[in-house]
Amino acid sequence: MNVTRILVGLDGSPREPLVLAAARDFALRFDASLVLVRAVGLPPEIPSEAWLSPQGSLREYLERVAREGLERCAQSLPETLRANCLLEVVVATPWEALCLCAQAHGVGMIVIGSHGYGGLDRILGTTAARVVNHALCSVFVVRDPETLARESRRAE
Numbered sequence: 001m002n003v004t005r006i007l008v009g010l011d012g013s014p015r016e017p018l019v020l021a022a023a024r025d026f027a028l029r030f031d032a033s034l035v036l037v038r039a040v041g042l043p044p045e046i047p048s049e050a051w052l053s054p055q056g057s058l059r060e061y062l063e064r065v066a067r068e069g070l071e072r073c074a075q076s077l078p079e080t081l082r083a084n085c086l087l088e089v090v091v092a093t094p095w096e097a098l099c100l101c102a103q104a105h106g107v108g109m110i111v112i113g114s115h116g117y118g119g120l121d122r123i124l125g126t127t128a129a130r131v132v133n134h135a136l137c138s139v140f141v142v143r144d145p146e147t148l149a150r151e152s153r154r155a156e
Contacts (some may be wrong), residue, residue: 007035
């Protein structure tokens with residue numbers, strides 16, 4: 001596998017450090033650069049006029065907070081990876097943001113987390129499932145070890 005650039009989907013969730021650690025390990029193994037991505041979703045109930053206002057919009061606020069989160073994540077990376085790391089904040093649904101950024105940056109792999117939901121989410125499809133189904137590159141889905149242990153106990 002020839003991977004020179006890896007896209008990392010980060011969402012500020014408690015499993016974010018696991019996703020970043022997996023991406024870091026892949027990047028070091030493949031001598032690849034990282035593209036850290038956070039999607040900013042705006043609820044459809046908010047009319048576009050509300051977030052496109054020129055007086056400092058909701059959109060700008062959400063983008064700024066997302067960028068600050070990515071900057072904190074980048075600071076936790078080794079200097080060798082931080083030097084070539086790109087940060088992207090995209091206003092879109094998470095799966096679309098990840099797939100579009102992956103194409104735009106020509107990445108060879110996407111690393112994302114799995115929520116591990118059941119029931120309705122499994123039928124409708126999670127962000128991870130949609131990325132796996134729509135990405136034009138390989139996708140590595142990081143599972144939370146605690147979630148795996150709970151699911152294993154339930155299956156017994």
